[in-house]
Amino acid sequence: MTSPEARRNGTRQALSADQLRKDLVGLHDELIRWGLVVWTAGNVSARVPGEDLFVIKPSGVSYDELTPDSMVVCDLDGKLVEGAFSPSSDTAAHAYVYRAMPEVGGVVHTHSTYATAWAARGEAVPCVLTAMADEFGAEIPVGPFALIGGDDIGKGIVATLSGHRSPAVLMQNHGVFTIGKSARAAVKAAVMCEDVARTVHIARQLGEPLPIAQSDIDKLYDRYQNVYGQR
Secondary structure, three states: OOOHHHHHHHHHHHHHHHHHHHHHHHHHHHHHHOOOOOOOOOEEEEEOOOOOEEEEOEOOOOHHHOOHHHOEEEEOOOOEEEOOOOEOOOHHHHHHHHHHOOOOOEEEEEOOHHHHHHHHHOOOEOOOOHHHHHHHOOOEOEEOOOOOOOOHHHHHHHHHHOOOOOOEEEEOOOEEEEEEOOHHHHHHHHHHHHHHHHHHHHHHHHOOOOOOOHHHHHHHHHHHHHOOOOO
């Protein structure tokens, strides 16, 4: 017989996952709003607090057809636990990130135009904007080429971002992956990644962007992360 405590824990888990399903519908709308995805490409996932589970977009479902019920729940091995649809083709990559980086609460993947153009060249976006120093605290690095479907992409994300300030990585010839303490934070990083990638690209058409001293990058990053906004 299931104990009352186990039933309560199961109820809390269900409530957390249900709320995340709803939240992820809105966060996928944000990807459209900011022009980061086309057709069915891209995805957002969120870790279920206190559980070895995460919620992620189903594979190949149009954004305008996403509902809380269409989101799927997977374990940290990427296996489907709950849901009527097949998980995203990037599920193994998300699962690897959650296993390797317990501080991560959300993962986003896009093929946003300008950032992906940098990824196609295998070139990091240099930190030449104060807004970039604020959000990323460094260049946006390039991760290795990896095929879709297994956890090689996840391994590349973790290897590149471990010990790096940037919450975004440009996976070579592929696109953008971002991480955050929450899914919303990871979406913000994806939005900002595309914004600075576009601006730096345009700047390079006019000439070589001026560098920012590392000491100033450090100060800007510390101010934005610890002082800026409402606390």
